[in-house]
Amino acid sequence: xxxxxxxxxxxxxxxxxxxxxxxxxxxxxxxxxxxxxxxxxxxxxxxxxxxxxxxxxxxxxxxxxxxxxxxxxxxxxxxxxxxxxxxxxxxxxxxxxxxxxxxxxxxxxxxxxxxxxxxxxxxxxxxxxxxxxxxxxxxxxxxxxxxxxxxxxxxxxxxxxxxxxxxxxxxxxxxxxxxxxxxxxxxxxxxxxxxxxxxxxxxxxxxxxxxxxxxxxxxxxxxxxxxxxxxxxxxxxxxxxxxxxxxxxxxxxxxxxxxxxxxxxxxxxxxxxxxxxxxxxxxxxxxxxxxxxxxxxxxxxxxxxxxxxxxxxxxxxxxxxxxxxx
Numbered sequence: 001x002x003x004x005x006x007x008x009x010x011x012x013x014x015x016x017x018x019x020x021x022x023x024x025x026x027x028x029x030x031x032x033x034x035x036x037x038x039x040x041x042x043x044x045x046x047x048x049x050x051x052x053x054x055x056x057x058x059x060x061x062x063x064x065x066x067x068x069x070x071x072x073x074x075x076x077x078x079x080x081x082x083x084x085x086x087x088x089x090x091x092x093x094x095x096x097x098x099x100x101x102x103x104x105x106x107x108x109x110x111x112x113x114x115x116x117x118x119x120x121x122x123x124x125x126x127x128x129x130x131x132x133x134x135x136x137x138x139x140x141x142x143x144x145x146x147x148x149x150x151x152x153x154x155x156x157x158x159x160x161x162x163x164x165x166x167x168x169x170x171x172x173x174x175x176x177x178x179x180x181x182x183x184x185x186x187x188x189x190x191x192x193x194x195x196x197x198x199x200x201x202x203x204x205x206x207x208x209x210x211x212x213x214x215x216x217x218x219x220x221x222x223x224x225x226x227x228x229x230x231x232x233x234x235x236x237x238x239x240x241x242x243x244x245x246x247x248x249x250x251x252x253x254x255x256x257x258x259x260x261x262x263x264x265x266x267x268x269x270x271x272x273x274x275x276x277x278x279x280x281x282x283x284x285x286x287x288x289x290x291x292x293x294x295x296x297x298x299x300x301x302x303x304x305x306x307x308x309x310x311x312x313x314x315x316x317x318x319x320x321x322x323x324x325x326x
Contacts, residue, residue, distance in 0.1 A: 002181075004039050005106035007047045016042035019063030020102035023050050023095050024119065024151040025142050027078075030093040035140045035153055039102075042067050050097050051077070062099050072100035072125040096142070098151060100125045107155060109181065115153040116145065123148065132156070158183050159307065161300075162217055162247075163202070164210045164238040165228030166193035169253075172296035173226060174201040180300075187213030189234070210238030214245070224249035224303045226283060230258070236265045243275045249306045251283030251299060285312045 008018050019040040023032055031052040038048040038056060040063030050059055055077045062075060078094030098119055107115055107129060114135055117127040119142065132154065135143070140153045161177040163170040166188035174184040178201055185204035188194050194207045206213040210229070219225055225242040229235055230253060239262070242250045254262065259281045266276055284298035285305070305312035 002109065004037055004048050008039055008102065008106065011039075011041040011043075011045070014043075017067045018042070018102050019066045019099055021050050021059045021063060021097050021099045022117075022151070022153075024074075024098050025096040026093060027095075028093040030095050032095070038063075040064065040067070051095060055095075055097075059097060059099065066099050066101050070101050072098065074098050074119050074124075109155050110158050110183070112156045115155065117151045117153070119149045119151055121148060157222060160184070160219070160223040161303070162187070162214065162219055162223060162225045162242075163228060164188065164213070164225070164234065165230070166190065166199060166205075167228050167292070169228055169292040169295050169299075171199050171201055172293045173300060174199070174203075176296050176300050178203075185217055187217070188229070210234055211241040214238065214241040219245040219247040221246045221248055223247045224307070225251070226299055226303075227252040230254055232262065232265055235262055236269055239266060239279065240269050240271060243271060243278055249280065249303050250278050251280035251302065253283055253295075253299075254281060256282070280306070 011018050021038040021040065023034050023036040026034055031054060032050055036048070036050050038046060038050045038059055040046055040060050044060070044064070046056065046060055049056065059075070062073065066072060075097045076094065077097065098117065104127070107113060112132050114130050114132055115127055116130060118124050135152055138154070140151070142149060142151050144150070158181050160183045161173065163173055163184070163186045166186055170186045174186060177184050184202045185206060186194065186199055186202045187206040187208060187210060189207065189209045191207040194205045196205070199205060206216065208216065214225070219242060223245070225247045227235055227238045227242070229238065235252060239250065239252060252259070252262065262281070263276050280302060283302065284295065285301045287294065287298045287301070289295045289298040302312055
């Protein structure tokens, strides 16, 4: 969303008006989740996606019309449409897309808030930002509020990736995670390694011992911790602190022999067997990864799978829905 906001600002600076299309609801197998956005400039430029390419061309046409007449519209696309062969969703799903002339600013996606946008009637397109407590807990969704149909877009802190060990793999991990919109940090007590020249991607660099750094960074339920140091004097305090936190993922690289030695040290440090079962070690999915960039893909893939409650296996072998219905 940050990139789209920057692009919208540039379009406006050129004197162009802008339309914004947002997925407000999905049914069955939808290619993009609720909240996905497509920006359309008056000059015909596009940024973002509402369907991964299935209906973007029609949404762009609708966006141009909205820019011209200023009237927002709520569109539905699905395999049963009359236009199914030209702009339908071949995956068999259905999506509702709200298209409006957009004259405000996109909110910071990292700040907890709920953006309420009226979808129908005379006030269609009007929006206001409220505190998360103003609506019942839940994901972004369409709801009835004060007699109006409203899209409630729930924003909040992006997931975090905390990496211990200022290695080349740390840089690749943070680079990939930032492309997903995650906040990232790297910690290492060796100050000579924790530099912007070596690590340009992380949002935050911390030159401190792992236990001190993790206490400072305070991993919570939205946080994945990956330990890349591969050295007991750093691994043990890093993992001890991470395992005592609410981090949803704790991973560590190293051979199986290294993992066994590390488990012994962690038990000596006072952790229990249940704590050690939380460690993903060796970290990553079995992708045959070798280079730092490949290793980062392997580890981040496992992090995403754990976060989604998935096994991380091949989709061709999955019998259930491909996309989450949450």
